Amino acid sequence: MPAGHRQIPGTGLAGSVKGAHRVPKRPKEPHAKDPRKLASGRWQARVTYYDPETGKRHETSATFATEREAKKWSREQEMAYRANPHRTPADQTLAEFFADWLKTVEARGLAAKTVRDYRQMAAHPLNAFGHKALNKVTPWDIQQLYTAMAESHSSRTINYVHTVLKRALADAVDWGLIVSNPAAKAKAPRGQRQPVEILTPDEARQLLDATRGTRWHTLWALMLHTGLRPGEAIAIRWQDIQWDAQTLRVMQAVSGDGSRKILGPTKTERSTRPIALGSHMMALLRAWQAEQALQREVAGTQWEDHDLVFCTRTGSLLSPRNVARAFKQDLQRAGLPTTLHPHCLRHTMASHWLAAGQSIKVVSERLGHTSVAFTLQTYAHLLPTQQAAAAEAMDRWLLDEPSPRHPHEK
Known part of the structure; x- marks a missing residue:
């Protein structure tokens, strides 16, 4: 027998010890797990299956009203994976697709809060028909979901669900998983957008006067002055302030709360922006910087230096x-x-700037909105008064009446 070879027991054949190929392990069989009852009273069905090429373990799940329905679905899915381990992506259930899609959303760099909101909104269609194959979901399925949700949810929530579902399925079309987007053919309820709540100039002054000398005064003043989101305001660092240029750079934001709060990127790409500051605001920040230095001395070794302004x-x-x-305590x-x-x-801030005649484009940029259209939609109720004032100015110009300022003058 040649060197380096040995007889394979029970065969009478010789084989190479060093170069022998290992027989690949047989992939594990898919199997259905017992349904488990959720806190909501619904039943979650689960099926474990394995990639036939890599052996990697996966799990698919869906929820049902009864344990019987959950068991039936589990058995059907198990048999489907046994019959065809090489299921194509289009054979995925909606629940499986969404699990993969949410991973790609996270990889795109969206804020953690946005991803959590997407996952929360996706739970509605997944609970209703997440067990269906991705390519079997119809506009009628989605329309029935919206009808059912209307009994217990606001039109705002339903529209958010519609936005997330439509966006996810649009990606499925782009990736060649389905031919058309069923969510694009479903109609979400219109509903009336609730007017935004604001403080009048007198109320804003009341708030600032009542908090003067407290640790929150500068934060409220900065938010009134800049229109920062709360999560952006408490993420501002001293290094983000350009003192000579009187500019603040919005570079990050806080999302989540309690033990889950994190310091991460801003809500959208356009939310990362420079904001001009007035002289009075700069003086307030200087005074607060000096006050914070005293707080640091009092805290001593307990102080954690993260360069945070607030x-x-x-x-x-x-x-x-x-x-x-x-904020509620200071309002009181x-x-x-x-x-x-x-x-x-x-x-x-946005409302008073617009009421004073400031360009909606400038306001939109200061707020860090994704588009001027969104700003217009949010604050459209303020524009009729501007239109009336513009009409009066045009009248004076056309009739050659004395006017303190020409409509096109800066």
């Missing part, structure tokens, strides 16, 4: 929930309605 008494990241709680101190949220300061 932070806890030991320098750590503020919780959005605690900011909202402090100022004698204002405590139903308002810190986000109203952003709406207040």
